[in-house]
Amino acid sequence: MEKIIRTENLIFQYPADEDVKPEPAVKDITIEIEKGSFTAIIGRNGSGKSTIAKTFNALLLPTSGAVYVKGCDTKDADRLWDIRQTAGMVFQNPDNQLVSSIVEDDVAFGPENIGIKSEDIRGIVDEALFSVDMYDFRKKAPHMLSGGQKQRILIARALAAHPDILILDDSSSALDYRTDASLRKELGEHFKDTTTIMIAQRISSIRHADHIMVLEQGHIIGYGTHEELMESCELY
Numbered sequence: 001m002e003k004i005i006r007t008e009n010l011i012f013q014y015p016a017d018e019d020v021k022p023e024p025a026v027k028d029i030t031i032e033i034e035k036g037s038f039t040a041i042i043g044r045n046g047s048g049k050s051t052i053a054k055t056f057n058a059l060l061l062p063t064s065g066a067v068y069v070k071g072c073d074t075k076d077a078d079r080l081w082d083i084r085q086t087a088g089m090v091f092q093n094p095d096n097q098l099v100s101s102i103v104e105d106d107v108a109f110g111p112e113n114i115g116i117k118s119e120d121i122r123g124i125v126d127e128a129l130f131s132v133d134m135y136d137f138r139k140k141a142p143h144m145l146s147g148g149q150k151q152r153i154l155i156a157r158a159l160a161a162h163p164d165i166l167i168l169d170d171s172s173s174a175l176d177y178r179t180d181a182s183l184r185k186e187l188g189e190h191f192k193d194t195t196t197i198m199i200a201q202r203i204s205s206i207r208h209a210d211h212i213m214v215l216e217q218g219h220i221i222g223y224g225t226h227e228e229l230m231e232s233c234e235l236y
């Protein structure tokens with residue numbers, strides 16, 4: 001099975017103040033993520049989830065060690081554009097990320113940005129809106145939507161750029177359990193080749209993940225399926 005993301009002894013440390021030497025946010029992580037898989041990252045606030053996710057699309061570069069996306073080292077500046085395009089990321093806070101006056105124009109930014117022909121964009125936008133169950137809202141103004149609905153529009157915008165890897169940073173935390181489940185089902189049906197990495201706070205949203213990574217203070221302290229972690233990982 002192709003490993004679409006690989007890290008080797010990844011350490012990430014945010015810049016230090018003069019006299020305080022902070023702990024690295026991510027400490028010596030070596031992992032492999034299979035193409036097409038659904039991987040979840042779970043852990044307490046501040047455990048390093050967002051930091052590790054940002055190294056997967058070269059938003060942050062390793063302090064030491066390496067991250068490879070489709071075999072490309074994220075430190076290779078010539079591949080930065082490819083890597084960002086390969087790995088689409090949806091952030092936690094949906095406010096100020098939606099800028100158009102109607103929903104479908106916001107979703108169209110995804111494919112427009114990567115140069116998809118305008119005659120093809122309509123269909124791609126509709127498919128993405130269907131897959132997050134927001135098609136009926138396509139003519140609405142984004143500011144009229146709830147937090148959870150805005151998050152789904154952001155997911156649609158990322159999906160519409162057809163990334164090989166979709167990284168959702170707590171992006172479904174504002175969804176209720178039922179929409180959460182239907183979102184996962186739709187992603188599985190329409191975008192089954194997309195490798196999905198979902199950072200979550202609730203176990204309920206990730207129990208069907210192929211692999212779950214449990215982070216604690218920058219370390220991986222558990223890795224496996226929901227059933228395996230229930231058996232083996234105390235924090236989980």
Ligand code: ADP
Pocket residue numbers: 014015025043044045046047048049050051052
């Ligand atoms: P999580 O997403 O699991 O809540 P983060 O990856 O955001 O955790 O944070 C991991 C650690 O890195 C925390 O100790 C946090 O305070 C620190 N951190 C996060 N972002 C920054 C930043 N921009 N500058 C300095 N420290 C940061």
Ligand code: MG
Pocket residue numbers: 049050051169
């Ligand atoms: Mg976070």
